Every structure is written in C-alpha cells, then in structure tokens.
Amino acid sequence: MRGRERVESVRRSTRASELGAFLRSRRTLLRPGEVGLPAEGARRTSGLRREEMARLAGVSEGYYVRLEQGRAPHPSPSVLGALARALRLSDAERDHLFALAEEVRPESGPEVLASGARRMLELLAPPTAAYVIDRRSDVLVWNDSAAALFGHLVDGPRRPNNVRYVFTDPRAKELFVDWADIASDSVAHLRAAAGHRPDDPELNALVAELHEASPEFRRLWPTRELRRKVSGRKELNHPTAGRMSLDYEVLHAPQAPGQRLVAYTAPPGTPSHSALGGYPSRCGK
Structure with missing residues (x-):
C-alpha cells in the first residue's frame, strides 16, 4: 500500500471507530421504556441491547454490531437518519453523527483568521x-x-x-x-x-x-x-x-x-x- 493510500485508510478507520464509539455511548444512555420497549430480563449493561437498537433503526443486527465495532461499510444518509431517530439524538448530536460519517478532508496547519x-x-x-x-x-x-x-x-x-x-x-x-x-x-x-x-x-x-x-x-x-x-x-x-x-x-x-x-x-x-x-x-x- 502506497503512502497516500495508507494515510487514507487510517483516516477512514479513525472516523469509523469514532462513529462506532459515539453510537455505543448513546445506545447505553437509552432506557427501554423511553423507546416503547418492555424492560424484561436482566441486563448486563445499561441502556438498550444492540439487537434492540438495530430493530428500532431498521437495520440488521449484524450490520449494527459492525457499525459499533468500526467495521461496517460507510453508512448511507438514510441509515444515519434512522439511527439518529432511533437514538433520540438532539440536533447537535445528529450533526455530530453525520459529521463523523462524512468524507471530509481534515484541515492542516494553524487555522487562518477570516x-x-x-x-x-x-x-x-x-x-x-x-x-x-x-x-x-x-x-x-x-x-x-x-x-x-x-x-x-x-x-x-x-x-x-x-x-x-x-x-x-x-x-x-x-x-x-x-x-x-x-x-x-x-x-x-x-x-x-x-x-x-x-x-x-x-x-x-x-x-x-x-x-x-x-x-x-x-x-x-x-x-x-x-x-x-x-x-x-x-x-x-x-x-x-x-x-x-x-x-x-x-x-x-x-x-x-x-x-x-x-x-x-x-x-x-x-x-x-x-x-x-x-x-x-x-x-x-
């Protein structure tokens, strides 16, 4: 892999990992009752289970798991919108989710005052x-x-x-x-x-x-x-x-x-x- 391709691969991996971590942090904050789910059975961790989150967002459980692990293909805007609705994200959190998923070239060097x-x-x-x-x-x-x-x-x-x-x-x-x-x-x-x-x-x-x-x-x-x-x-x-x-x-x-x-x-x-x-x-x- 050439240098530029390696840098691009690292960049994509960084974004995917951060997106997954953000999804996980917001999933664990939701309670079943907040999204109309019964709070049945013992839960090892707080918040919704991954399968519950996947069902609410209308995606497969396997795909959602890979998203949280940073291993899924780039999510489409429609999938991001479904995730934002299922997670009950605020406007700022929704913007953050979409920003993490976009392919935006990072700025380099000190920022110049406009x-x-x-x-x-x-x-x-x-x-x-x-x-x-x-x-x-x-x-x-x-x-x-x-x-x-x-x-x-x-x-x-x-x-x-x-x-x-x-x-x-x-x-x-x-x-x-x-x-x-x-x-x-x-x-x-x-x-x-x-x-x-x-x-x-x-x-x-x-x-x-x-x-x-x-x-x-x-x-x-x-x-x-x-x-x-x-x-x-x-x-x-x-x-x-x-x-x-x-x-x-x-x-x-x-x-x-x-x-x-x-x-x-x-x-x-x-x-x-x-x-x-x-x-x-x-x-x-």
Whole structure:
C-alpha cells in the first residue's frame, strides 16, 4: 500500500471507530421504556441491547454490531437518519453523527483568521468583550476587554486555547463561579470538533495533553456529550473587578466554517457594565 493510500485508510478507520464509539455511548444512555420497549430480563449493561437498537433503526443486527465495532461499510444518509431517530439524538448530536460519517478532508496547519471574523469583532461597540475561536477552541483574535477578563489570552508563549485554560489554569476555577458547567461545555465543544475532524493531529494532540493533565477532563471526555449553546449568562469572580454577571452570544463568522465570535455584555447601568466599561475595546492579538 502506497503512502497516500495508507494515510487514507487510517483516516477512514479513525472516523469509523469514532462513529462506532459515539453510537455505543448513546445506545447505553437509552432506557427501554423511553423507546416503547418492555424492560424484561436482566441486563448486563445499561441502556438498550444492540439487537434492540438495530430493530428500532431498521437495520440488521449484524450490520449494527459492525457499525459499533468500526467495521461496517460507510453508512448511507438514510441509515444515519434512522439511527439518529432511533437514538433520540438532539440536533447537535445528529450533526455530530453525520459529521463523523462524512468524507471530509481534515484541515492542516494553524487555522487562518477570516477577514469577516475580524470585521465582526471590530464592529462591536464598547464595552463588549469579545474574541474569535476556531473548532479546536484556539483563540484567534480578541479585543482588550476580553484580554482584561481572561488573562490567558495575553500571557502565554503559544496561541491561547480556551479548553486548555479551563482545565489546566488554576485561574479558571477562581474566575468561573459555575466552573463545572463551563468545563462540561468546553468538552462538549471539543467533542463536536472531533466529529468534524477526528483525524486532526493538532486536535488529537490537545486531547492527549488534557488527558494527561486533568482528571476532570479524563472523566468528561468519554461521555461524548454534545451541547449547542448560542447564548446564555456566565457568572465571573474577577480578581480586580469582582463579581460580574455577563450575558454572552455566539455568532458564526461569515465565510469561515468553524470560526465563531463570542461576545460578552451586561445591561447598561449595572455594576457589571460599569466594570466592562473600564477597559478600552481596541482590537489586539
């Protein structure tokens, strides 16, 4: 087998294995009663049996077993849709399943900041704190308000990464009042990225690094939980500004698949808005 063919074979195998692991993780979360099946007999493991899952999805048991083992032929869109319905997947989980099954060439090298993403950042009115992240949660660009809120953006020797910050920087646990929820969100975002690029060497290196460094990450990563949050509120305990309650919005950057702008604001007249207003919002990197 020539080098290019060998690389392609490994890539397909990686995707198939991850797809199988994802199916297995979601099957074990379902209870028979949730899908109209009687809970009869002793079950050695939690969740549905493989034969039950195959029956619900309308595929043969042998084919479903091979899917979970990463040995089945590439599933068709109709099979993926049937699996998603049978597993009661959320929209984010369904997207993840289809992403794992697609033949998408992985990106190579550092991601380039799209001009549209930078323009979105520059258009934000002060005192909004904002930054742009890529699929791996690398922070590509930020404004000064964001740098004042999140110290890791400016004090490291390499490109800042939000997931690395959450799990390896002690300041993160001090800053985020609801750190456990932030940690779960961070892993869910990274897991979704793995669905689009399961053979991305930089992503895999980051996951390996976090496995080594953080027991919390090691516990959360195998759950394969996915979340899609486009807005919400975060409570911060800032070392100089004190307690802050900030609303956030997540916007997809135009013409930049995978890049997202995250903006933090507070209602005018509130102490949190006044604290943000103390920082200039000049774009920096």
